Amino acid sequence: MAQNQPAPDATRRSERSRRAIYDAALALVVEVGYPRTTIEGIASRAGVGKQTIYRWWSSKADVLLEAFLDMAERTAAAAGQASYAFPDTGDLAADLKLVLRATVDELRDPSFEAPSRALAAEGVVDGELGRRLVTQLLEPQLQLYVDRLRSAQAAGGLRPDVDPRIALELFVSPLAQRWLQYTGPITYDYTDTLVDYALNGLAPR
Amino acid sequence: MAQNQPAPDATRRSERSRRAIYDAALALVVEVGYPRTTIEGIASRAGVGKQTIYRWWSSKADVLLEAFLDMAERTAAAAGQASYAFPDTGDLAADLKLVLRATVDELRDPSFEAPSRALAAEGVVDGELGRRLVTQLLEPQLQLYVDRLRSAQAAGGLRPDVDPRIALELFVSPLAQRWLQYTGPITYDYTDTLVDYALNGLAPR
Numbered sequence: 001m002a003q004n005q006p007a008p009d010a011t012r013r014s015e016r017s018r019r020a021i022y023d024a025a026l027a028l029v030v031e032v033g034y035p036r037t038t039i040e041g042i043a044s045r046a047g048v049g050k051q052t053i054y055r056w057w058s059s060k061a062d063v064l065l066e067a068f069l070d071m072a073e074r075t076a077a078a079a080g081q082a083s084y085a086f087p088d089t090g091d092l093a094a095d096l097k098l099v100l101r102a103t104v105d106e107l108r109d110p111s112f113e114a115p116s117r118a119l120a121a122e123g124v125v126d127g128e129l130g131r132r133l134v135t136q137l138l139e140p141q142l143q144l145y146v147d148r149l150r151s152a153q154a155a156g157g158l159r160p161d162v163d164p165r166i167a168l169e170l171f172v173s174p175l176a177q178r179w180l181q182y183t184g185p186i187t188y189d190y191t192d193t194l195v196d197y198a199l200n201g202l203a204p205r
Numbered sequence: 206m207a208q209n210q211p212a213p214d215a216t217r218r219s220e221r222s223r224r225a226i227y228d229a230a231l232a233l234v235v236e237v238g239y240p241r242t243t244i245e246g247i248a249s250r251a252g253v254g255k256q257t258i259y260r261w262w263s264s265k266a267d268v269l270l271e272a273f274l275d276m277a278e279r280t281a282a283a284a285g286q287a288s289y290a291f292p293d294t295g296d297l298a299a300d301l302k303l304v305l306r307a308t309v310d311e312l313r314d315p316s317f318e319a320p321s322r323a324l325a326a327e328g329v330v331d332g333e334l335g336r337r338l339v340t341q342l343l344e345p346q347l348q349l350y351v352d353r354l355r356s357a358q359a360a361g362g363l364r365p366d367v368d369p370r371i372a373l374e375l376f377v378s379p380l381a382q383r384w385l386q387y388t389g390p391i392t393y394d395y396t397d398t399l400v401d402y403a404l405n406g407l408a409p410r
Contacts, residue, residue, distance in 0.1 A: 033240070033330070035238070092408075117329050117330050118330055120329050120386070121326045121327065121329035121330045122326065123386060123387070124322050124325055124326035124329060124385055124386070125238070125322050125323055125326045127387060130386060130387045131387050133386070134386060134387055134388050138386065138388065139388075142388075149407075156409065157408060157409075158407055158408060158409075159407060159408065159409050159410075162402065162407050163398070165389075166379075166395070166398055166399070166402065167402060167407050169378075169379035169382065169383075169388075169399070170375045170379065170399070170402055170403060170407070172382075173374075173378040173379040173381070173382040173383075174371075174374035174375065174378040174379075176378070176382045176386070177374065177377075177378040177381045177382055177385075178374075178378075180329050180382075180385060180386075181325070181328060181329070181335060181338070181339060181343065181381070181385075182328070182332060182335045182336050182339055183339050183343065183344075183347075183374075184370075190371070193368070193371055194371070194374070194375070197367065197371065197372060197375060197403070198375060198402070198403070198406070198407055199406055199407050199408045200406045200408060201403070201404055201405045201406025201407075201408075201410075202354075202363055202364060202367050202372050202375070202403055202404050202406075203297075203362065203363060203364065203404045203405060203406075204361065204362075204363070204364050205364075205406075205410060
């Protein structure tokens with residue numbers, strides 16, 4: 001075995017440490033908020049030395065962003081979905097409604113909700129963190145909508161002059177605002193209605 | 206003069222104190238965040254005794270919410286608008302675009318932005334505060350959109366089956382999310398596009 005290839009036991013141990021660090025980071029940010037979450041606090045709670053954390057990540061933002069990506073992937077896997085897959089059945093309204101209903105489930109899942117709120121809240125006042133959340137977590141998901149809307153444009157189901165990156169906000173942003181700001185209930189019926197209004201328009205046809 | 210009617214000098218003094226307390230509360234929440242803003246800190250910065258604050262308000266949330274309402278009214282007055290007025294020229298698209306452009310200006314105003322972000326961020330993790338922000342600050346503004354959309358329904362410019370309270374979210378929430386989460390630039394061109402997409406729909410006509 002080559003010197004730089006870890007023994008299987010070492011790989012298992014570091015996989016366990018990594019998971020413990022993710023869990024500790026997500027739990028801490030819920031309990032004390034982002035500003036008071038520290039690398040030291042995460043290390044202590046995970047039962048590892050802080051050098052173990054600094055070997056893999058350079059800041060608490062890096063740890064938390066990876067912990068979120070990992071949680072999102074595990075949530076998607078548990079729901080039987082390949083992560084970052086978007087249905088394309090040819091029926092745009094049905095596909096959008098399906099994905100938005102899955103998002104409703106995710107937003108209402110308590111294990112997802114508390115750490116997501118803690119990170120999102122800090123992103124509102126810390127522009128640098130906010131932009132990282134967008135680039136690393138949110139925008140990759142939004143690009144799946146862009147791809148689906150482009151496919152609909154090619155098939156004639158979406159106006160060709162519509163900018164897909166703006167269009168998706170007509171159904172994604174209302175759900176996001178209701179979740180972030182408690183401006184109204186989050187239900188399947190609500191997201192279905194958003195899709196119908198956005199596709200058909202509010203003015204008489 | 207009746208005993209319980211304040212002398213004009215006392216009224217002016219208390220008006221000055223009230224303004225000083227609002228300014229101190231807004232400045233403090235920007236500097237130290239909502240959790241570390243206290244009645245004592247506001248009193249000290251405003252140069253008043255904390256009993257002066259407790260005579261008028263029962264909590265820091267009450268002080269801050271009133272400070273925001275006062276700021277919003279002064280901003281509207283400075284812009285020559287009566288607060289809580291919504292144009293109704295008969296051209297729904299034009300009226301919505303005008304109001305959203307004014308909101309773009311407000312969101313980009315630094316004196317508004319920092320305290321608004323501090324309060325909105327806390328509302329994301331503190332559900333009780335979040336719901337008070339909605340009830341006292343946000344929902345009264347959204348109801349003006351509801352009234353304008355109802356007027357458009359009566360005039361035949363909006364589908365009669367559309368729920369105005371959901372419909373308004375198609376153009377208000379995208380702007381809110383771009384502001385809260387830095388998901389994209391905030392411009393007049395952007396809000397004009399949202400109104401066109403929402404009214405005309407994304408599917409071919």
